[in-house]
Amino acid sequence: MALAKESTPVSTRNETDQEAEYRAQTRLWLRLLACTTLIEGELRRRFREEFDFTMPRFDVLAQLDREPSGLVLGELPKRLMVSAGNLTPIVDRLVADGYITRTASNLDRRVQIVCMTVEGRKIFRRMAKSHGAWLAELLADFPADRFDGLIGELDELKAAVRDALQKP
Amino acid sequence: MALAKESTPVSTRNETDQEAEYRAQTRLWLRLLACTTLIEGELRRRFREEFDFTMPRFDVLAQLDREPSGLVLGELPKRLMVSAGNLTPIVDRLVADGYITRTASNLDRRVQIVCMTVEGRKIFRRMAKSHGAWLAELLADFPADRFDGLIGELDELKAAVRDALQKP
DNA sequence: AGGAAATATTTTATACTTAAAATGATTTGG
């Protein structure tokens, strides 16, 4: 890093150490971001080209595929880690296009239940299969015997970050 | 429109094995995405709250911080892995706010050079320090002795994906 | 030289994303 053009006074020595420590964490973060961006960009491109579909739409369907009896709308932002307001137009479009239904609960009229249609499920399955194949293709050169190890590390990383976010 | 491209590198296996393999790769992808989303969301929140700044803007400044003599505008989309059109309004705003300058090259009037201002650099340094501290805080619970290992794995993963993207 | 290809950047159209305010429905506490 080209930070040290001026000589650092003795009094800021711990500052320099601090920056050295930050560097390792920044490297990890940049690698994580680079991998995600790389894969995400390619997946988006293929979704668009092959199915004229977007990843956020696919992600919603993926959640609903696991729930044959549908899902309370409010569950989606939690599971997908996006804001609630974001989902409104996405769900709107999926409904308009016939992939899912949205029905108000009659126990609590604030609540809405979203559920994949038969036709939606059929199309989703086709896309999910391609999605798996694309990932397999993109990850083919990564040694198969190190998959589980990396998954485990990332699980721990995620747990550690979650813990850190809980603390304050 | 019809790109009859079969992306099935494991075509000799039966469907069950294929799906089982896809599952491991999907798990890895979802973990990667979850970690990135979690960290990115928190960083964005803090940038906004502490500095009323966004991450894309910070990312541009981070590139320019390494280049005291400025950077050809066209380098930014490559380094940041975003589209060129995306950067136009971001650079516009950074110029308007006095963080950077944009000057046309007089050797080639298509080309523009962007360069951080003295004031921009000062503010950037302050933000970069906080950014490092936030990352340190978020990653504090991840064992320090496994940092380098994970960084190495991610480097390999990135290289593998890049290779896979090169192939066709 | 003169027109075609290439290059750098911007514009346009569309979609995603968040934060914060607004809306409408339900629960709760005095």
Next chain:
DNA sequence: CCAAATCATTTTAAGTATAAAATATTTCCT
């Protein structure tokens, strides 16, 4: 029993992102 707090969802405003078309400039090829 009703006003206030709470909750689920939508709307709004601003910013980010892409792909594709447009613009402006330079280079390349006879």
